[in-house]
Amino acid sequence: MEAVSFSRRQWLVAAGAVAITSIGPTRGGFAEQLDGSGKDLIFRTIDPRNAEPELSKLVQSWITPVKHFYVRSHAPNPMIDRDHYQLTVEGLVRNPLTLTFADLDQMPRHSVTATLTCAGNRRAEFNQEGEVGGVQWEAGAIGNARWSGVALSDVLNRAEVLENAKHVWFEGLDEIERDDGVIPFGGSIPLEKAMEDGKVPGALLADQMNGRDLSPDHGYPLRSVVPGYIGARSVKWLGKIFISDKPSPNHYLETAYKIVTNTEPIDWSESGPIYRYPINGAIAMPAANAQVQPGMIDVSGYVLPTGRAGATVQRVLISADDGVNWQEAKLTGEVSEYCWQLWNARIAVTAQTDKLLMRATDTSGGFMPQRVEWNAKGYLQNSWYKVPIKVS
Numbered sequence: 100m101e102a103v104s105f106s107r108r109q110w111l112v113a114a115g116a117v118a119i120t121s122i123g124p125t126r127g128g129f130a131e132q133l134d135g136s137g138k139d140l141i142f143r144t145i146d147p148r149n150a151e152p153e154l155s156k157l158v159q160s161w162i163t164p165v166k167h168f169y170v171r172s173h174a175p176n177p178m179i180d181r182d183h184y185q186l187t188v189e190g191l192v193r194n195p196l197t198l199t200f201a202d203l204d205q206m207p208r209h210s211v212t213a214t215l216t217c218a219g220n221r222r223a224e225f226n227q228e229g230e231v232g233g234v235q236w237e238a239g240a241i242g243n244a245r246w247s248g249v250a251l252s253d254v255l256n257r258a259e260v261l262e263n264a265k266h267v268w269f270e271g272l273d274e275i276e277r278d279d280g281v282i283p284f285g286g287s288i289p290l291e292k293a294m295e296d297g298k299v300p301g302a303l304l305a306d307q308m309n310g311r312d313l314s315p316d317h318g319y320p321l322r323s324v325v326p327g328y329i330g331a332r333s334v335k336w337l338g339k340i341f342i343s344d345k346p347s348p349n350h351y352l353e354t355a356y357k358i359v360t361n362t363e364p365i366d367w368s369e370s371g372p373i374y375r376y377p378i379n380g381a382i383a384m385p386a387a388n389a390q391v392q393p394g395m396i397d398v399s400g401y402v403l404p405t406g407r408a409g410a411t412v413q414r415v416l417i418s419a420d421d422g423v424n425w426q427e428a429k430l431t432g433e434v435s436e437y438c439w440q441l442w443n444a445r446i447a448v449t450a451q452t453d454k455l456l457m458r459a460t461d462t463s464g465g466f467m468p469q470r471v472e473w474n475a476k477g478y479l480q481n482s483w484y485k486v487p488i489k490v491s
């Protein structure tokens with residue numbers, strides 16, 4: 100039998116490991132918890148797990164089933180036993196907390212439907228202008244789920260945040276191997292966002308996704324979910340919350356997830372972290388290079404309005420003649436704050452049509468531009484979506 104080695108911290112969190120479904124390969128002494136949710140995804144990398152659905156499957160329903168929900172992880176899934184799990188809340192608070200699930204279960208529960216999307220969604224399209232590194236995402240690094248848990252603001256109110264606090268840091272329990280050592284994934288959000296108490300709480304500490312416990316790939320047993328912000332701010336396998344007067348110094352807030360054209364230290368310092376996502380969308384069907392006959396064809400896809408409170412999709416437009424004429428698509432699925440909509444259109448194509456174009460606008464003034472300037476990390480690609488087709 101293969102020996103499985105654990106780090107010291109894993110022995111602490113995994114003691115009594117009742118919730119472990121299966122133990123994956125070890126990497127540097129770190130045993131991975133495999134995901135048993137029957138993923139039906141295209142894996143861009145296997146270690147760590149980075150995968151997106153086929154677009155035709157992604158747009159089958161407004162709520163994305165877990166098996167078709169993209170996975171973006173920087174390290175193996177840590178093994179965490181829910182019964183021994185503790186969340187610490189420290190920093191600029193009057194009342195530091197150590198919360199177990201027994202404590203969290205006493206707090207009011209909220210359910211929020213929100214779309215999660217990676218800042219690198221559609222990254223591969225940047226390669227046409229200049230190569231970008233990182234996971235080569237097409238347009239599937241997005242999904243819409245029902246998240247349930249406690250409002251971050253309720254936890255912060257219980258901890259009694261001090262007057263000079265400005266940022267809420269999140270830290271995961273994963274162990275990411277980098278040249279400068281092993282670090283957890285982390286980041287922060289402004290305190291105002293955390294304390295937002297509109298119809299949708301500013302942030303949730305979620306233990307459920309689509310009515311079931313989070314699967315290991317999605318942050319079991321607890322993650323933050325920050326509606327309206329890029330996926331990187333929704334930290335999986337959450338272990339620690341820290342309140343500060345400064346943004347988090349974690350690599351994934353301080354350096355990564357910024358728009359830079361050069362990657363010298365000065366460029367990282369001069370650029371701010373990405374928080375809110377811009378409007379984006381894609382054509383899911385027909386698929387790239389599909390063969391279709393001249394005449395009317397069905398086109399469908401998704402559109403996500405800007406991650407600003409109250410923003411909703413205004414129009415989705417499709418062109419079959421390189422942007423000369425545009426036809427409005429019909430929006431389907433619910434209209435809900437911080438959620439995508441699906442859309443469909445029936446559009447005429449001729450032997451001259453070599454591609455379909457899609458663009459969209461939202462009620463906050465957001466629009467998909469014709470071109471997005473290339474950036475070194477390939478973030479926030481939200482230009483007009485193009486799909487090549489063959490008409491004959």
Ligand code: MTE
Pocket residue numbers: 168169170171172173174215216217218270271272273284285316317318329330331332333334335336
């Ligand atoms: N949290 C931890 N702890 N580790 C990670 O690697 N990836 C982030 C975020 N939270 C990540 C994380 C990124 S970049 C994204 S886009 C989302 O998780 C993806 O969430 P998902 O895998 O549940 O779709």
